[in-house]
Amino acid sequence: MYKIRVILDTKEDVIRTILVEDNLNLEDLHLTIAKSFGFGGREMASFYRTDEEWNQGEEIPLFNMEEVGEGISMQKCVLNDTLPEENDKLIYVYDFLKMWTFYVDVIEVSSEKKEGLPQIILTVGEIPNEAPEKEFIAEKLDDGFGDEEDIDDEFGHFDDDFDYTEY
Secondary structure, eight states, rough: EEEEEEEEESSSOOOOEEEETTTTHHHHHHHHHHHHHTTOSSSSEEEEEEOOTOOEEEEEEEOOSSSSOOOGGGGGGGHHHHSTTOEEEEEEEEOOTTEEEEEEEEEEOOOOOOOOOOSEEESOOOOOOOOOOOOOOOOOOSSSOOOGGGGTTTTTOOOTOGGGGGO
C-alpha cells in the first residue's frame, strides 16, 4: 500500500493524501488524483519524472504517443515500479489548456493490505475556481552576438531622410 501526498501548485495550501494499492497503474492514479480534487478525469494529463528538487524530467503521457513500437504510457507504468521508494516524486499536469500542476510525493510504502482503496485520508484546502497562471521564465543565454548597442551599423551614416526615389 502507498500513502501519497498530492499538492496543488498554488499560493494557498491545497493538499490531498491518498492511500492506493502498490500495483496500481499510473492511469488509475491519474483518475484517483483528478477525482480527489473534484475533476472528472476526462482531460489530457501527464506525469513527469522528477528529482529531489522537483526538476521536470521524462514525460509519462496518458496515452502512448509513439507512432510505432512500445512507447511509454500511464497504463504501462505500475506504481511500485515507477515509484519504488518513499520520497520518490512525480509532477502531474492535468488539463493542458488550464495546466493544473500537482506535486506527487510518496510519503509511505507499506506491505499492509487494506480494503476499499483508493481512499482519501486527508483533505486540506479548496481548489480555486481557476488554475493558477504559470510563469515560464527562461534563463537569458548569451547568443554570442552581444547586446543591440554593440551592433556596428555599417549603414548608420545614411540619413533617415534620404530619398531613395531620386535614383
